[in-house]
Amino acid sequence: MPRRYAPRNDIGTIFGGPLKFKNSHKVTIQKRSLIVITRREFIKTGSAAAAGAAVSSVNVFGQEKKKPVVAVAKGKPEEIVKRAVDALGGIQNFVKKGDRVVLKANMGFPNPPEWGTTTHPEIVKATALLCLDAGAQRVIVLDHPLRDGIVCKEKSGIGAALEGIKGVVIALLEDQKFYQDTPIPDGKQLKTTSIAKEVLRANCLINVPTAKSHDAAGVSLGIKNLMGLVWDRQFMHQQVELNQAIADLLLVIKPKLTIVNAVYALLTNGPSGPGKTEQLDKVVASADPVAADSYMVSIARWYNKEFKGSQVKHIKNAYDMGLGEIDVEKMDVKIV
Amino acid sequence: MVGRGLRFLPFQLGRRCPGGSFLPPEYKEGGRRSAPTPLSAGDTPATPPGKRRSNYERKFVLQFDGVVAENSLLFNNRRPLFHSKDSGTYPMKLSTFRRLTQAIAFTAFAVLFIFTIYPFAAKIPVDAFLRLDPLVATVAMIGSRAFIVTMIWAAALLGLSFLFGRFFCGYICPLGTLIDLSDFLIHGKKHKKENVEPKTNRRIKYYVLIGAIFASLLGANFLAFLSPMSITPRVSALVLYPPVIWLINSTIDLFRPVLLAMGLDTFAQVSFQRYFFSSGVAAFFLLAIIVAANFWRKRFWCRYVCPTGAFISLFSRFGIIKRQVNGSLCTDCKLCSAKCDMRAVDSDPRNTVLSECVLCGDCVDACKKHAVSIGFGPPGFGKGNGALNIERRGFIQSAAAGLVLAATVKAGINSPKNVNGRFIRPPGSLPEPEFLARCIRCGECMKTCKTNGLQPADLECGFDGLWTPHLVPRHGPCEDKCNMCGHVCPTEAIRPLPLPEKQFVKLGTAVVDRHRCIAWEQEKLCLICAEICPIHAIDSMVVDNFKGPFKRPFVIDDKCIGCGYCEKACPVQGRAAIEVYSIGEDRIKHGSYITERKKELRAMKESAAENGVSADAMGSGGEAGTKPVQQATPAQNQQTNKPFVGEELPKGFSQ
Numbered sequence: 001m002p003r004r005y006a007p008r009n010d011i012g013t014i015f016g017g018p019l020k021f022k023n024s025h026k027v028t029i030q031k032r033s034l035i036v037i038t039r040r041e042f043i044k045t046g047s048a049a050a051a052g053a054a055v056s057s058v059n060v061f062g063q064e065k066k067k068p069v070v071a072v073a074k075g076k077p078e079e080i081v082k083r084a085v086d087a088l089g090g091i092q093n094f095v096k097k098g099d100r101v102v103l104k105a106n107m108g109f110p111n112p113p114e115w116g117t118t119t120h121p122e123i124v125k126a127t128a129l130l131c132l133d134a135g136a137q138r139v140i141v142l143d144h145p146l147r148d149g150i151v152c153k154e155k156s157g158i159g160a161a162l163e164g165i166k167g168v169v170i171a172l173l174e175d176q177k178f179y180q181d182t183p184i185p186d187g188k189q190l191k192t193t194s195i196a197k198e199v200l201r202a203n204c205l206i207n208v209p210t211a212k213s214h215d216a217a218g219v220s221l222g223i224k225n226l227m228g229l230v231w232d233r234q235f236m237h238q239q240v241e242l243n244q245a246i247a248d249l250l251l252v253i254k255p256k257l258t259i260v261n262a263v264y265a266l267l268t269n270g271p272s273g274p275g276k277t278e279q280l281d282k283v284v285a286s287a288d289p290v291a292a293d294s295y296m297v298s299i300a301r302w303y304n305k306e307f308k309g310s311q312v313k314h315i316k317n318a319y320d321m322g323l324g325e326i327d328v329e330k331m332d333v334k335i336v
Numbered sequence: 337m338v339g340r341g342l343r344f345l346p347f348q349l350g351r352r353c354p355g356g357s358f359l360p361p362e363y364k365e366g367g368r369r370s371a372p373t374p375l376s377a378g379d380t381p382a383t384p385p386g387k388r389r390s391n392y393e394r395k396f397v398l399q400f401d402g403v404v405a406e407n408s409l410l411f412n413n414r415r416p417l418f419h420s421k422d423s424g425t426y427p428m429k430l431s432t433f434r435r436l437t438q439a440i441a442f443t444a445f446a447v448l449f450i451f452t453i454y455p456f457a458a459k460i461p462v463d464a465f466l467r468l469d470p471l472v473a474t475v476a477m478i479g480s481r482a483f484i485v486t487m488i489w490a491a492a493l494l495g496l497s498f499l500f501g502r503f504f505c506g507y508i509c510p511l512g513t514l515i516d517l518s519d520f521l522i523h524g525k526k527h528k529k530e531n532v533e534p535k536t537n538r539r540i541k542y543y544v545l546i547g548a549i550f551a552s553l554l555g556a557n558f559l560a561f562l563s564p565m566s567i568t569p570r571v572s573a574l575v576l577y578p579p580v581i582w583l584i585n586s587t588i589d590l591f592r593p594v595l596l597a598m599g600l601d602t603f604a605q606v607s608f609q610r611y612f613f614s615s616g617v618a619a620f621f622l623l624a625i626i627v628a629a630n631f632w633r634k635r636f637w638c639r640y641v642c643p644t645g646a647f648i649s650l651f652s653r654f655g656i657i658k659r660q661v662n663g664s665l666c667t668d669c670k671l672c673s674a675k676c677d678m679r680a681v682d683s684d685p686r687n688t689v690l691s692e693c694v695l696c697g698d699c700v701d702a703c704k705k706h707a708v709s710i711g712f713g714p715p716g717f718g719k720g721n722g723a724l725n726i727e728r729r730g731f732i733q734s735a736a737a738g739l740v741l742a743a744t745v746k747a748g749i750n751s752p753k754n755v756n757g758r759f760i761r762p763p764g765s766l767p768e769p770e771f772l773a774r775c776i777r778c779g780e781c782m783k784t785c786k787t788n789g790l791q792p793a794d795l796e797c798g799f800d801g802l803w804t805p806h807l808v809p810r811h812g813p814c815e816d817k818c819n820m821c822g823h824v825c826p827t828e829a830i831r832p833l834p835l836p837e838k839q840f841v842k843l844g845t846a847v848v849d850r851h852r853c854i855a856w857e858q859e860k861l862c863l864i865c866a867e868i869c870p871i872h873a874i875d876s877m878v879v880d881n882f883k884g885p886f887k888r889p890f891v892i893d894d895k896c897i898g899c900g901y902c903e904k905a906c907p908v909q910g911r912a913a914i915e916v917y918s919i920g921e922d923r924i925k926h927g928s929y930i931t932e933r934k935k936e937l938r939a940m941k942e943s944a945a946e947n948g949v950s951a952d953a954m955g956s957g958g959e960a961g962t963k964p965v966q967q968a969t970p971a972q973n974q975q976t977n978k979p980f981v982g983e984e985l986p987k988g989f990s991q
Contacts, residue, residue: 110816140601147870
């Protein structure tokens, strides 16, 4: 049966698809169990329509699935992460004891957090501390910064915030040797790309993007933030259709948890700023990357206009590929 | 008893021979004695044939010169290491002390060189060595007709040279250390013997000095070839540093799996920024020639060429601490003359050419008679030692040569023309004539450049601009939050601007080549240039051209500072589709770069109209068929106040 995608509740798997990596046996097991489920459903319903589930399992089984939980917390940056994650059932759901956790923060610009171009240092710190509390063996905060790495680390405040925390490592991957060529067999535009080895090595990827506008992609939230784990990003602009390529990334890079920093949301002139920012003092957290992004789109006035997540092309593309929920109505939004 | 107060030194400073006054003239310092003959016939025992020294002579040494030698010798190769007889201790020989000092000084130079890097360059005086060079100070000041306050350290060095002679060359100079080291490694002790007859060819370096100074009158700066404080850092930065980084990184790469297995993740992430430089080979050949010249003469460079040494020697020959010979002990064996690397001791071993002597102490070691010492002597010239042997004719010739050379170089066809407009100087560079006059091409700014964007010029700017820094944005842009190059420039050819000031320096203006741009020509959703621009000086608007409406980049030329991030990030292979030209570059000598106009342009505007940009910045470019907007409509101008009206949607959105 041509089943391709992990089911909705298995979105936390970093290694989707038939990749041969260190943990690829896990992927295989998941795949098998998925096939069993699919077959069971197939028999149960007795419908040949299940064969069509290959393209979008969500469409077919959506009504049977639980609503994705999106937690929104408002308050001080150092507190809201814990509140939001607790609303999702606690960090234990995502980080197991002894895990090697990768935090994909956005530290691609040497701008202060008030500009909204980088993840707020307190958000990164709080997330890292949460992971350590859950028993993470190592938390690696990484990015492939657009501007110079060392300057970004210093000026974004993330370096200072994480300094001295045992078990936390900041990695600025500015050399090709830190990336590994990875096939994306199901990618519509992107068939192969180089992904940070740290991510492939880790047990758990937590995406900590910042909410900002973007010249080319409309907004830069969780899914767009995954571009910071890729070596050759210029290829994605130049050779393929960008919005689809961004969505394709989500096939192989699967964050277990997305925590969108909206302490300061950059509403115009993104992604580098300086632009109009709005102090929302919020984080939006979800295990569903599409849902987190879609919800984030709906709570800020991007370019001074109301938008829905389905209006953003790359988020829509990800939804169309069955990688998450885009409709805010179908989300279980918990405001804490 | 001069030495008594200076006990903190690791060696004892001696004093003048107290018994000298009652010795016969031929035994006084500097006195000449034809042969080691006995003093008087009556006391003379017959010297047995074959023996070099008579018993009497030994006795004499013990009786008379024993006291003298004990007190006047400062460093002596026959001293035991810890000698407490004379209430003084002698931990080491002078030559050992010198090697140690050289090692420390070179290490300091290397450490400062390594710390010539992003956050440290503004905190540590990494160019301390370079600011010591009096020739650099003189040439830069004459060339740019200005007083450079930061170069006053050179005056301090000259002051010390009054006291300690040409100690800088023997003890501090990193190029001297490099020459000594390579000499030891390549030639060992197998140097051919030199003829110790006095020669005047050592004056060549004074002619070089005169030429360099006269050339600076015409604003030419030849120190790239002449000053050790330019050659050493430049070769280190352009030639040695990149491969060393490559070596270290490769080693870490090799052990990375081990580090990861051991759980040393912090170390596993370490990878030093790689540097690449053009024209490093040319810089290397200069040093190679300097080192290779040791084959002919030891310290060839220091003896015959180095104008910095020549400059220091003008002052050092008054030295108070100097080489002294106890004439009564000297046997004219000329071992010290043969040993002297600098040929400061000629055929007459009692004589010291003070302008040449670097106080290395080799002669002290060489003397088998304990006759040579280095200590306090009478100030002023030695006996016939002060002469520099500069002829009037030579002076005029070298001055003329310097002027002619300077004029030739300055009149070169490429000189400061920057004909293709792609020659971009570092932020805060002085106006071009002053810049060229001051820049000593030391390479410090290129070493410290955070993005490796500063590259040495080849001959783009003529011979005059060889090895001067220029920004190659395709290689590395000028990081908006970095101002290191100004802080490391010893002559302030690049002004040391505070960061807020530096962020307003306009290096040039970016220009989009619409035929190469993939957004303009191929309708690709790119706009990386707009994405990366640190000050948002690139805007994207939907433009309808032959190919149809699409979102395309525009440079706001008044706002653009020419940092080159757009050129660096442009995904077009080869020559970028957006390039920085030195259009409108800021090159001012004094005053602030921050103007009201610039501040106004930078300020966040409430409406797009005020911003000078149409609201199409949020237009729905990238999606064919949307309505192109050439100019801002009133409704769109209210972008920050009211929602969009109509179908125009931000990039990436659809209805």
